[in-house]
Amino acid sequence: MNAAAATLQIALVGNPNCGKTALFNLLTGTRQKVANYAGVTIERKEGHYTAPSGRSVRVLDLPGAYSLAATSPDEAITRDVVMGRHAQEAAPDLIVCVVDATNLRLHLRFVLEIARLGRPMLLALNMMDAARRRGIRIDTAQLSQRLGMPVVETIAVKHGGAKQLIEQIDATRPALSPQPSTLASHSFDLHADVRALLAATVSVPRRTAAVDDAIDRVVLHPVLGLAILAVVMFLIFQAVFSWATPLHDGIANGMQAAGNWLGDTLPDGALRSLLVDGVFAGLGTVLAFLPQILILFLFILCLEESGYLPRAAFLLDRMMLTAGLTGRSFIPLLSSFACAIPGIMATRSIPDPRDRLTTILIAPLMTCSARLPVYALLIAAFIPQRTVAGVFNLQGVVLFTLYVAGIVSALLVAWVIKRLRRDQSEHALMMELPSYRLPHPRDIAIGLYERGMIFVKRVGGIILALTVLLWFLSSFPAPPAGASEPAIHYSAAGMIGRALHTVFAPLGFNWQICIALVPGLAAREVAVSSLATVYALAGNEDGLQAVVAAQWSLATALALLAWYVFAPMCISTLATVKRETGSTRNVIVLAGYLFGLAWLASFATYQIASAFGA
Amino acid sequence: MGASATVLDVNDNGTNDRIAQRLRDLGFVAGEPVRLVARGPLGADPLLVQIGYTRFALRRAEAARVTVTADAAP
Numbered sequence A: 001m002n003a004a005a006a007t008l009q010i011a012l013v014g015n016p017n018c019g020k021t022a023l024f025n026l027l028t029g030t031r032q033k034v035a036n037y038a039g040v041t042i043e044r045k046e047g048h049y050t051a052p053s054g055r056s057v058r059v060l061d062l063p064g065a066y067s068l069a070a071t072s073p074d075e076a077i078t079r080d081v082v083m084g085r086h087a088q089e090a091a092p093d094l095i096v097c098v099v100d101a102t103n104l105r106l107h108l109r110f111v112l113e114i115a116r117l118g119r120p121m122l123l124a125l126n127m128m129d130a131a132r133r134r135g136i137r138i139d140t141a142q143l144s145q146r147l148g149m150p151v152v153e154t155i156a157v158k159h160g161g162a163k164q165l166i167e168q169i170d171a172t173r174p175a176l177s178p179q180p181s182t183l184a185s186h187s188f189d190l191h192a193d194v195r196a197l198l199a200a201t202v203s204v205p206r207r208t209a210a211v212d213d214a215i216d217r218v219v220l221h222p223v224l225g226l227a228i229l230a231v232v233m234f235l236i237f238q239a240v241f242s243w244a245t246p247l248h249d250g251i252a253n254g255m256q257a258a259g260n261w262l263g264d265t266l267p268d269g270a271l272r273s274l275l276v277d278g279v280f281a282g283l284g285t286v287l288a289f290l291p292q293i294l295i296l297f298l299f300i301l302c303l304e305e306s307g308y309l310p311r312a313a314f315l316l317d318r319m320m321l322t323a324g325l326t327g328r329s330f331i332p333l334l335s336s337f338a339c340a341i342p343g344i345m346a347t348r349s350i351p352d353p354r355d356r357l358t359t360i361l362i363a364p365l366m367t368c369s370a371r372l373p374v375y376a377l378l379i380a381a382f383i384p385q386r387t388v389a390g391v392f393n394l395q396g397v398v399l400f401t402l403y404v405a406g407i408v409s410a411l412l413v414a415w416v417i418k419r420l421r422r423d424q425s426e427h428a429l430m431m432e433l434p435s436y437r438l439p440h441p442r443d444i445a446i447g448l449y450e451r452g453m454i455f456v457k458r459v460g461g462i463i464l465a466l467t468v469l470l471w472f473l474s475s476f477p478a479p480p481a482g483a484s485e486p487a488i489h490y491s492a493a494g495m496i497g498r499a500l501h502t503v504f505a506p507l508g509f510n511w512q513i514c515i516a517l518v519p520g521l522a523a524r525e526v527a528v529s530s531l532a533t534v535y536a537l538a539g540n541e542d543g544l545q546a547v548v549a550a551q552w553s554l555a556t557a558l559a560l561l562a563w564y565v566f567a568p569m570c571i572s573t574l575a576t577v578k579r580e581t582g583s584t585r586n587v588i589v590l591a592g593y594l595f596g597l598a599w600l601a602s603f604a605t606y607q608i609a610s611a612f613g614a
Numbered sequence B: 001m002g003a004s005a006t007v008l009d010v011n012d013n014g015t016n017d018r019i020a021q022r023l024r025d026l027g028f029v030a031g032e033p034v035r036l037v038a039r040g041p042l043g044a045d046p047l048l049v050q051i052g053y054t055r056f057a058l059r060r061a062e063a064a065r066v067t068v069t070a071d072a073a074p
C-alpha cells in the first residue's frame, strides 16, 4: 500500500440496479453501460477522478449482488473484492455502499452484511429524487448514527448529484478511517436489524410506486400483456424498415454519386478502380445501413431504460422453461439482436450454469445487427414494397419472419440441448422487477451517438481493410491476354470463389456469393460490401441492389437469407464463447451445429423455391 | 390477485439448498408481509411476489419453499 498511499482506492458496492454504475459515470466522467434491470454490470471496471483536495481517487465499479453468499459468477467478483480475496484486486480503502432509497428493506440488509466485515465504509442513499417524489422521508443523521458510518444522499442521474458523496469521500483518510462501530445489537438476525433501523429512521407512505402497480396490471396481464409484447416486438421491425428507407436510399444514392463523380475525375487505372469499385461501392453499401441500425438501437435503449425488459422475461419465462431456457435468458438474447458478443457476456448474470451454457450456445441465432445489411439488401431487391392487410409493410413482414425464424430455431436447439442433458435438477428464476423509469432523451441520444460511432468506426476500420483486401484479391492476378471472361474470373478471389462453389452450388449460391462469404467471417456486413466490390469489378455500374435484382433468381436470394439466419461463422463470437466458457469443445459444437443448420436450411429453401419455379 | 399473507418459514429442499438460502437473503423471513401481484400467462407460472418494497418473479417450485399464513381478505 505504501506506493499507492496517495491514491485512495474506493469500491462501489450494492444490490443490483441501485445506480452504482450511474454514480461511477458521474464520479469519473466515463460512460459505462447503465440500464434499468438487475445484472447490467458483470465485470469490475476501474476509473479515476481527482478529489477537490487534489488527491487522486481510484474508483471500482462492481457487479450488483444480493448477498455475499454469491450464486452467480458476477456476484462472486463482488464478494471477492469486498472480502479482499480477489486475485488481482487489493481490498479497497473505502467501501462505498450504494442503496436505492426507495428499496431500503432489501438493500440495507446487504449493507449490514458488509458492515459485519468491519472495513471502512460509507453509505450513499441513491435515487433520492425518486424517493422524494414518492414521499419517502429518511432521517439520515439518525441512520448514520445507528449504522456508525457516514450517510450521504445522491442522485446519480443528475448533474452535480454526487456532490455530498465526493466531499465525504475526500474527508476519508485511508489510514485513519475508523472501523465502523459495531451495530448496537450486532445480532444474528440481519433482517430484524433492518426492520428496527427502518422503523426508527424511515417513513414510507406506500410500499410501491402507484404508477408501477398501474402499469403492471396492464403489462403483466396474462392476455393483454402477451399481446402488448408481440406488438412492441413487431413495431420495432416495421419501424426499422419503413422509417429508415428514405434515409437509407439517400445515403446510398449520395455515396454512389460521389463514387461516379470520382470515377469521372480520376484517370483510368488501378487507383480509380480501388476507390470507385472497392471503397465507394463496398463501404457505401454498408454505410447506408446506419439508419436501420440506429433505429434498432433506439428501441433497444428505450426498452432497457424503461424497466420493461424484466417484465417481458416474466411473461416468457414459462415458455422459455419448456424450451430448456429461463426467463433470465431473455435479456442476453435480446442484446444479441444488437450483437452476440455483449449478449454472450451478459449471460454471466444467469446463476444456473446449465441455463447459462444453453443461452450462450443459442445467442448467435438471434439476428445480430451485422446481418441486417444482408437481409435489408436482399429484401429490398426481391420483395416488393407493398402494403398487406391494410397496414403492414410487406418488407417489414418478411424481415420480421426472418427474425422469428432465428428465434424458433434457437428454441428448438435449446430444447434438444435440454433433452441431451443428464442433470435434470431444478433451475431457479428469482428475478427482481424494477420500477419503471422514463428514459432521458439526452442519455438515449448519447447512447445512439456512441452506437453510431461504433458502426462508422467499424466501417472505417475492419470493413474498409477487408474491402480493400478483397479488391486486391479480386483484381490480381490480371487476366491473360485475350481472356474472354471478366477479369475477376481469373483473379485469386475468382479462383477461391469457384473452388467454394462446389460446396455451395446445391444451395443455389453463385461464385460471387461464395467469395463474399469468406471475408464475412470477420465481419458479417462485409458480405454486402464484398458483393458490391465483386460486382463493380465485374463491370456492373448500377449499384448492388439493382444488379442482384436483375441477376439472381428469387430462389438464390431466399437461400442466402436462410443461410444468414444461421450465419454460422463470426470469428469474434467464437472467440467470446471460448473466453466465456473456457472450453474449445463448446466452440466446436457451436460452429459445427450452426454450419450444419445453415447448410440444410439453405439447401431446403433453394430446392423448394426452385421447385416452385422461383 | 393482490392476496396478502405473512411468511411463516422457508423450508430447505434437501441439504445445502441455495435457492432457499437466497430466498431468505431476499427477505423471505418469518413475520414479513408478502403479496401476490401477478401470475405468468402460461400455467399461472411464474408468480410475481411483493416482499418489502421489492417485486420478485418466483417460479412455483421456488415459491413452494415459502410457507405463509393468509391474512384476512383485504
Ligand SMILES: Nc1nc2c(ncn2[C@@H]2O[C@H](COP(=O)(O)OP(=O)(O)OP(=O)(O)O)[C@@H](O)[C@H]2O)c(=O)[nH]1
Pocket: A015, A016, A017, A018, A019, A020, A021, A022, A023, A033, A034, A035, A036, A037, A038, A039, A040, A041, A042, A062, A063, A064, A065, A126, A127, A128, A129, A130, A154, A155, A156, A157, A158, A305, A437
Ligand atoms: N431517478 C433516478 N434513477 C437513477 C438514479 N441512479 C440510477 N438510476 C437509474 O437506475 C437504473 C440502474 O442504474 P445502474 O447504474 O445501471 O445500476 P447498477 O447498480 O450499476 O446496476 P447493476 O450493474 O445491474 O448492478 C438505471 O435505469 C438508471 O438510469 C437516481 O439517482 N435517480
Ligand SMILES: [Mg+2]
Pocket: A020, A021, A022, A033, A040, A041, A062, A063, A064
Ligand atoms: Mg452497474
